[in-house]
Amino acid sequence: xxxxxxxxxxxxxxxxxxxxxxxxxxxxxxxxxxxxxxxxxxxxxxxxxxxxxxxxxxxxxxxxxxxxxxxxxxxxxxxxxxxxxxxxxxxxxxxxxxxxxxxxxxxxxxxxxxxxxxxxxxxxxxxxxxxxxxxxx
Numbered sequence: 612x613x614x615x616x617x618x619x620x621x622x623x624x625x626x627x628x629x630x631x632x633x634x635x636x637x638x639x640x641x642x643x644x645x646x647x648x649x650x651x652x653x654x655x656x657x658x659x660x661x662x663x664x665x666x667x668x669x670x671x672x673x674x675x676x677x678x679x680x681x682x683x684x685x686x687x688x689x690x691x692x693x694x695x696x697x698x699x700x701x702x703x704x705x706x707x708x709x710x711x712x713x714x715x716x717x718x719x720x721x722x723x724x725x726x727x728x729x730x731x732x733x734x735x736x737x738x739x740x741x742x743x744x745x746x747x748x
């Protein structure tokens with residue numbers, strides 16, 4: 612059997628109470644009065660001086676600021692890529708329509724795939740009188 616051991620059980624000991632050295636009761640809680648009282652005093656000064664108008668304007672500006680920021684980051688339907696509609700004329704092909712309407716830096720085959728997707732076409736067959744929806748990038 613071990614004569615000396617550094618093992619100490621956490622179950623056998625009675626927790627020590629933390630008492631301040633001056634003999635007063637322990638204070639583990641935050642003193643809420645120390646936190647709230649300066650805020651209340653500042654609010655009373657603002658209300659006592661007749662600054663209700665200024666306080667309400669500041670509150671209005673803060674609320675409107677949050678509203679504007681919320682609308683900016685929420686997004687809207689107008690940010691969706693717009694579309695252009697074209698009526699297919701006799702002799703038109705997807706390739707000729709894509710050449711006329713695609714951005715300069717985009718490959719024609721990629722734009723044709725965009726036309727198919729936005730117009731709901733499954734193949735490359737179009738005929739005169741069809742209405743195609745062209746994506747705008």
